[in-house]
Amino acid sequence: MGRVAYKLKIPASSANIGPGFDVLGIGLQLYLEIKVTIDEEVDTSSDEHHCIIQYEGEGQDKVPLQSNRNLVTMTALYVLRTRGIEKFPPGTHLNINNPIPLGRGLGSSAAAIVGGVLLANEIGGLQMSKERMMDYCLMIERHPDNLAAAMLGGFVGSYLNELPPGEDDAKNISMEAILPVAGKTPSENYSRDQPPKDIGVYVKYKWNPKIKCIAVIPQFELSTDKARDALPAAYSRSDIVFNLQRLAILTTALTQEEVDHKLIFEAMKDKLHQPYRASLIPGLTNVLTSVTPETFPSVCGICLSGAGPTILCLATSEFETIAKEIISIFSKEGIVCDWNLLDVAYDGISKEEC
Numbered sequence: 001m002g003r004v005a006y007k008l009k010i011p012a013s014s015a016n017i018g019p020g021f022d023v024l025g026i027g028l029q030l031y032l033e034i035k036v037t038i039d040e041e042v043d044t045s046s047d048e049h050h051c052i053i054q055y056e057g058e059g060q061d062k063v064p065l066q067s068n069r070n071l072v073t074m075t076a077l078y079v080l081r082t083r084g085i086e087k088f089p090p091g092t093h094l095n096i097n098n099p100i101p102l103g104r105g106l107g108s109s110a111a112a113i114v115g116g117v118l119l120a121n122e123i124g125g126l127q128m129s130k131e132r133m134m135d136y137c138l139m140i141e142r143h144p145d146n147l148a149a150a151m152l153g154g155f156v157g158s159y160l161n162e163l164p165p166g167e168d169d170a171k172n173i174s175m176e177a178i179l180p181v182a183g184k185t186p187s188e189n190y191s192r193d194q195p196p197k198d199i200g201v202y203v204k205y206k207w208n209p210k211i212k213c214i215a216v217i218p219q220f221e222l223s224t225d226k227a228r229d230a231l232p233a234a235y236s237r238s239d240i241v242f243n244l245q246r247l248a249i250l251t252t253a254l255t256q257e258e259v260d261h262k263l264i265f266e267a268m269k270d271k272l273h274q275p276y277r278a279s280l281i282p283g284l285t286n287v288l289t290s291v292t293p294e295t296f297p298s299v300c301g302i303c304l305s306g307a308g309p310t311i312l313c314l315a316t317s318e319f320e321t322i323a324k325e326i327i328s329i330f331s332k333e334g335i336v337c338d339w340n341l342l343d344v345a346y347d348g349i350s351k352e353e354c
Contacts (some may be wrong), residue, residue: 003038003039004036004038004039005036005037005038005354006122006351007033007035007351007354008033008035008036008115008118008119008122008350008351009032009034009350009352010031010111010114010118010150010348010349011027011028011031011111011153011345012028012106012108012111012150012345013025013028013150014105014107014149014306014312015145015146015305015306016270016273016303016304016305017155017250017268017303017312018246018250018267018268018270018301019244019246019267019269019270019272020145020247020250021243021270022143023145023157023158023159023247024145024155024157024247024251025107025146025148025149025158026149026155026207026213026312026344027153027156027344027345027346028106028107028215028345029344029345030100030106030342031345032096032100032111032115033096033098034072034094034095034096035094035097036092036094036119037094037095038091038092040090040091041091044090044091044092044093045090047066047067048067049068049073049077050087050088050090050092051073051088051093051094052094053065053066053070053073053093054094054095054096055070055096056096056097056098057096057097057098057099057100058098058100058101059098062102063096063098068180071109071112071113072094072115072116072119073088073094073119074179075112075113075117075120075140076116076119076120076123078116078140078178078179079117079120079124079126079136080120080123081190082136082191082193082194084192088123089123092123094119103223104217104218104221104222105304105306105307105310106215106305107149107150107306109141109146110141110146110147110150111150113140114133114147114150114151117136117137118133118349118351120136122351130151130152130349131202132197133151134151134200135196135198135199136195138199138200139173139178140175140178140179142171144158144159144160144200144202148200148202149348150348150349151349153344153345153346153348154204154207154345154346154347154348155205155251155254155344156202156203156204156205157202157203157251158200158201158202159200161198161199161201163199170199177189205255206254207255207344207346208255208256208257210259210316211259211314212341212343213314213341213342213344214311214312214313214315214319214323214326214340214341214342215310215311215312215339215340215342216310216313216327216337217309217310217337217338217339218281218309218310219336219337219338220309220335222281222308222309224306224307226280227277227280227307228307230277230280231273231277232276235271239271240272242271243270243271246266246267246268247267259300259316261293261298261316262293264314265293265299265301265302267301268301268302268303273304277304277307280308280309282330282334283329283333283335284304284311288302290325291313291325291326296315296321296322297318299314299315299318300314300315300316301314311326313326319341323339326339327339
């Protein structure tokens with residue numbers, strides 16, 4: 001085979017956009033990059049799956065480098081196993097560069113999962129469509145909003161299909177069978193079945209390119225599990241209707257040629273998750289009520305990114321001024337923040353030859 005080299009790019013993502021809890025996501029131009037080199041003359045026998053990993057960027061002191069522990073390679077191995085391939089080709093080397101903050105609501109886990117499925121698709125020559133690759137992603141992470149935004153790019157709505165009898169059993173496969181625990185899960189328990197087809201449905205909306213995304217990133221992690229535990233078991237009818245009404249408006253308001261800042265701002269409001277997560281993110285309530293089109297005319301909307309703690313503010317100008325205001329509010333709570341101005345990643349995943 002000789003030497004093969006290429007780079008895979010997977011965008012960060014922001015989910016739960018405004019009223020679109022577990023529904024709406026945006027791909028962002030901040031990319032997980034995986035440089036893949038396969039050279040049969042390079043000895044990779046020190047890894048049981050013949051894959052040597054180098055990692056730089058966010059969380060480089062935390063991310064495991066063994067192929068049976070790293071989320072990217074564990075995901076890839078799951079996909080390959082379902083096609084009868086147990087290991088990477090000898091001489092496989094991955095150089096992973098990740099600028100996406102971990103545990104901050106910018107889709108770092110989704111990017112790793114999408115990256116792993118894409119890696120398997122390329123290494124195995126599987127020639128899967130993006131939609132088929134999404135089926136594999138959804139076997140690992142059952143919430144499609146971040147995954148679809150990373151895979152497909154752009155501004156995306158999604159939902160899970162109700163699968164027919166028999167295929168519906170796939171959702172009951174244990175995560176340990178899909179991503180085996182190193183040194184614990186017997187190989188006979190590994191899942192080798194291909195997932196059902198069309199687990200999810202995805203729609204890409206248009207996006208007004210005048211609208212940019214300000215991501216203000218507090219310097220602390222918030223686990224998705226902890227953020228989900230803060231949510232109630234049931235909601236009032238009035239709160240559900242509140243979100244549904246705004247969701248119906250938002251997906252069109254963000255596409256209109258003339259940006260209607262006040263309409264978008266109102267349509268970005270939420271009552272299903274942000275009020276309940278405010279106690280986990282000091283300063284959140286103040287941020288959401290202080291940064292408005294009245295205080296900053298270029299503001300379109302503001303919300304938690306994913307489960308937080310990152311704040312996503314949509315605006316048409318005044319980007320640095322808005323970011324500094326949000327950072328100032330958090331600083332009063334003793335929270336230090338970074339910020340980034342991001343455009344929408346319209347195309348999702350990509351591959352570049354090296």
